[in-house]
Amino acid sequence: MSTAVPPVIPVSSVQSVESQPPAASPAFLSFVSRLNESLRNGLSQRRPWAELVDRSAFSKPESFSDALVRVRKNYSYFRVNYLSVIGLILAFSLLSHPFSLLLLLGLLCSWIFLYLFRPADQPLILFGRTFSDRETLGFLIIFSVFVVFLTTVGSLLISALIVGVGLVCAHGAFRAPEDLFLDEQEQVSTGFLSFLGGAATNVAVAAAPAVAARV
Numbered sequence: 001m002s003t004a005v006p007p008v009i010p011v012s013s014v015q016s017v018e019s020q021p022p023a024a025s026p027a028f029l030s031f032v033s034r035l036n037e038s039l040r041n042g043l044s045q046r047r048p049w050a051e052l053v054d055r056s057a058f059s060k061p062e063s064f065s066d067a068l069v070r071v072r073k074n075y076s077y078f079r080v081n082y083l084s085v086i087g088l089i090l091a092f093s094l095l096s097h098p099f100s101l102l103l104l105l106g107l108l109c110s111w112i113f114l115y116l117f118r119p120a121d122q123p124l125i126l127f128g129r130t131f132s133d134r135e136t137l138g139f140l141i142i143f144s145v146f147v148v149f150l151t152t153v154g155s156l157l158i159s160a161l162i163v164g165v166g167l168v169c170a171h172g173a174f175r176a177p178e179d180l181f182l183d184e185q186e187q188v189s190t191g192f193l194s195f196l197g198g199a200a201t202n203v204a205v206a207a208a209p210a211v212a213a214r215v
Contacts, residue, residue, distance in 0.1 A: 104153050
């Protein structure tokens, strides 16, 4: 007599996949790495701060043209220090206005994570609606115009830049540059764009693949 075999209920085996947090985009990591490297290289070229504030080197310029020559020479020598001072003034202005700082950070994060370094094969989905790259770009442009021109962010940045540039020009006009010596290679690359050129190039190289994938 054969033993009755109980019926087997088919059970579909589904492998449970644990949800993982989204990994950082390789383009974004490359952007951060290149930006960090550019900042380190730029700050390594700064002059000693004691030399910048040496009281014995200050004197009144003989004329307006003499003041312009001093500003040009001092900027060529102290350009990294001057840019650091302007950056500190901008940072202090933003920190003293937390609302403007949050708006500016929100704008930057929106551009970085919603457009520049968002994978091209992952559409932007908000509130159950899928947005195309053109719609995302249009929204970011409108948001940028609103933040810069219709809030206190724009006036705050302009005011801080005016104060920083004025302080730099005043120092450059009254600081006698006779004791400053520049190498020939340093004299060639003394402009503002030459200092930021490396950082801008590295940022463009890092962001190019993500932007090109949307074209």
